[in-house]
Amino acid sequence: MKTWFNASSRIALGAAALIAPQAVLAQEAEQQVGGIQEIVVTAQKKSENIQDVPISITAIGGEALATTQGTSLQALQGQIPNVQIDNFANTPQSAVFTVRGIGVIEPDPYAGNTVSIVVDGVPQFFSMGALLDLYDIDRIEVLRGPQGTLFGANTTGGVINVVTAQPTGEFGGHAKAVYGNYNRFDVTGSIEAPLVKDLLSVKVAGIHTQRKGWVTNVVDGSDMGRKNIDALRAYLKFTPGSNFDATLQGEYVNVRNGSPIIVNGSYTGEALYVPPGTQGMYVSPCAGGGQCTAPDKFYSANNTVPDTSNMDTYSGTLTMNWRNTGLGDWTSITGYKHFKLREFTDQDGSPLFLNDTYRRTEGWQFSQELRTNLELTDTLNVLVGGFYLKNHYDHIQAYRLQFAAPGLLQTNLQDQDNYSVSGFAQAYWQVTDRLKLQGGIRYSHERTVSTPSLTTSIGDPAGSNYTGEGNLVIGSFITGGRKSWNNVGWKLGADYEVADDTLVYASWARGFKSGGFTARVGVPADGDTPFNPEKVDTFEAGIKADFLDRHLRVNLAGFYTNYRDMQVAQIYFDTDTATQGNRILNAGKSEIKGFELETTAVPVEGMTLRASLAYLDAKYKTFLYGDPLSGAVIDLAGYRLQNAPKWNASFGANFVIPLGNGAELVSDVNYTYTSSKYYTAILDTPRAKIQPTHLVDASLTYKPDGAAWSLGLWATNLLDSRYLSTVYDSPGYAGLAGYAPPRQWGGSVSMDF
Known part of the structure; x- marks a missing residue:
């Protein structure tokens, strides 16, 4: 009779094909006597077994991620409990991450983030480009709840910690080619070669992915939403001894x-409503006046602008580790990123x-983190460090409102600097063999300097002029200011x-997101x-348990x-001045509660089952909202939060089927369900409601x-179900x-080679 230990090699192969949200193989570890392999994460900035970390975490390994056939973080939408990964309706390059009902639905950088995307230790300040291109990934760790103590401000919702596959010092590599419908073609791969054995190693990884779009342009029958992305990442790792190593890595992404595709979602009688009989028009998915419904065939139209969304990103990271220094194990992470977006x-x-x-947007960020992990005694461990971030962006939006007046152009300029510096400490006290306190x-300290402006002009009625040069200027203003915020956040647990193999835990964490200035302005005020800043207090309790060996x-x-003081983005249209207004409101108070359950089972050799269930009750508790259209003040207490x-x-189920002669067939099937939600509408209007998805x-x-x-x-979306993903x-x-x-x-x- 085969033992569970002998079966573990087959089980590990099955786990590598998982595409479910339950934590899967995140890092190779020694074989354990049992069916579920140990998973190592760095959620607390040190390597630990995921079952020993008192945080609600989902970890997804690189092989499992590759099996989803996704090329960006958006491939994980719906697969992680209480986590939504989307984009803004008309800016697909801008990420919208929401964890436990906490997120920002706004395309421009001035709104900041509440869920931090961290890549190899470097926080990504800009939501533009944050739907990362995924290739040669070691693991992704999704940490739910405020993580401000270790990861800093703007983590009131949580952290998505992305760890790329680092150099090992050994020769090897892999290559993969994918072909699919919509003329999809991907090539990914990596190769590593030691330049000087046990001293210097170089690694290069890359991806090319392309496909046609699945939306048809009714103007000329062409496809809309095509993708064409190339990315290259290179590493140079220097290991002069057992106590020091340094890794320099750089990446270029060409998009x-x-x-962006806009599907007309107007109701009858609204400003942009186009009668169905109009030449070349399609029926709007929102034409009924209530909740929008996706049709069997996807149509849209573009007859006025170039079919272009180009983005270039350059980034570099230097990571250095000093061990056994007498003052702890030191880590320094220096990061720089620069991007240009034009669409x-x-x-x-x-x-x-x-x-x-x-x-058009151009921005850059520079960050530096320095920390040490100190073992003060056999029972007391302290992590101490400091962090610095500086970023700047320039943005132009030229908005033509032909329907309001022929040749009417609004040109919004944004020029903003942000600065952040912080110091942190986190201590762990092993009180007894079983009890640990933290x-x-x-x-x-954070500071923002913002100088946005708006110029309104009238020019070429044919609409060929985006620059505004030579136009008749009918109004302009400059606004903005400078403001600083200080905060003390904490965590007790x-x-x-x-x-x-059974751990229970409880914690209280306070998160913080600084204030700022609205930068895409239409109304000077x-x-x-x-x-104002927003603050979050989260109380969490949980259990992590392994049973049956x-x-x-x-x-x-x-x-x-x-x-408290939740920042809510509002986009509205001032019909009196034909001006689009934008602002960030501070809702008085919201209350969020829920749970996340994740399970994995290995009942027999070659079979792995997993399941998850999440519940979320996220509502405003105090929010007197001034409606810009009616002027009425509406009490939104009890309204659901967006997204x-x-x-x-x-x-999900994974089966490893022996075929004889050692060959194996690995089959996997995964089902996800997300109930209805409201998207980009403070008032929870019927049109903003996204249908349940299966x-x-x-x-x-x-x-x-x-x-x-x-x-x-x-196959993804195997049953070919048709859904809306965003509605503004x-x-x-x-x-x-x-x-x-x-x-x-x-x-x-x-x-593999």
Whole structure:
């Protein structure tokens, strides 16, 4: 009779094909006697078994991530409990991350982030480009709840910690090619070669991905939303001895996509409503006047702007580690990133010339973190460090409002600097063999300098002029200001090992997001007054348990969040002045509570089952909202927060089927469910409601015995369900809708060497 230990090699292969949200193989570890392998994470800035970390975490390994066939973080949408990964309706390059109902739905950088994307230790300040291109990834750790003590401000919702596959000092590599419908073609790979054995090693990894779009342009029948991305990442690792190593890495990403797709979501009688009988027009998914519904065939229109969305990103990171210095183990992480984004958007999504935009952004960030991990005694460990961040961006939006007046152009300029410095400490006290206490504190000082402006002019009625040069200027203003904020955040927690492989924990964490200035201004008053910081107190308790000799894993976390002065982005249209207004409101108070349950089971040799269930009750508790259209003050107490579905669930199964002669066939199927949610509408309007989604993904992989290559078949959205993914609702003006991907399928071949 085969033992569980002998079965573990097959189980590990099955785990590598997982595409579910439950924590999977995140880093190679020694084989354990049992069915579920140890997972190592760095959620507390040190390497630990995920079951020993008192935080609600989902970890996804690089091989499992590759099996999703996604090329960006958006491929994980719906697969991680209480986590939403989307984009703004008309700016697909701008990420919208929401964790436990906490997130920012605004395309421009002035709004900041509440969920921090951290890549190899470097926080990514800009949401533009934050839907990272995923290739050669070691693991992704999703930390839910405030993480301000260790990861700094702007983590009131949580952290998505991305760790790329670092050099090992050994020769090797891999290559993979994928082909699918919509003319999709991907090539990814990496190669590492030691230049000087045990001293200096170089590694290069890259990706090319391209596909056609799945939305048809009714103007000329062309496809809309095409993708074409190239990225290259290189490493140089220097290891002169066991106590020191340094890794220099750089990356270039070249994006040459089609312009953002706008699906006309207007109701009958609204400013952008186009009668269905109009030449070349399609029926709006929102034409019924209530909740928008995705059609069987996806249509949109672009007849006024170039089909262009280009982005170039350059980044570099230097990581140095000193061990056993007498003052602890030191880590220094220096990061720099620079990007340029240029794109055009037909804002009305119709064959008429009503309105469109030209947007160009250039920004950079520099960060430095220095920390040490001190073992003061056998029972007391302290992590102490400091962090510095400086960033700047310039942005232009040229918005043509042909429907309001022929040749009317609004040119918004943004020029903003942000500065942050902080010091932090977190201590862990092993009181007994089973009881551990922790306490952390972080002081932050942040400053913003903003000088936005708006010029309104009238020029070429044919709409060929985006620069405004030679136009008749009918109004202009400059606004903005300078403001600083200070904050002290903390975390207190305790965990207790009630039995072997069973940990219970509880914590109280305070998160902070600094204030700022509205920079995309249409009304001077919106940019004159800064919006206030927001603060979050989250109380969390949970259990992490392995049963049946590590053949059953159950992780459960419950939480309650008190959310004060929540920053809410508002986009509105001033009909009196034909001006688009933007501002950040501070909602008085919100209350969020819920739970996350994740399970993995290995009942028999070659079978791995996993499931997750999340519940979220996220509502305003105090919010007197001034409606810009009616002028009325509306009490929004009890209204649901945006992008916060009540239920999120998944179930998956993985089977490793022996074929004889050592060959194996790995099959995997995964189902995810996300209940309805409201998107980009403070008033929870019917048009802003996104329908419940049910998605099924599947894959089949053949691997010969001992061979370095494998063949795979895959499908996402296997049942070809049609859904909306985003809706921006501006009552009385426009609705901008976006469609979720239809069924995609294809094959792959990969090789390791």
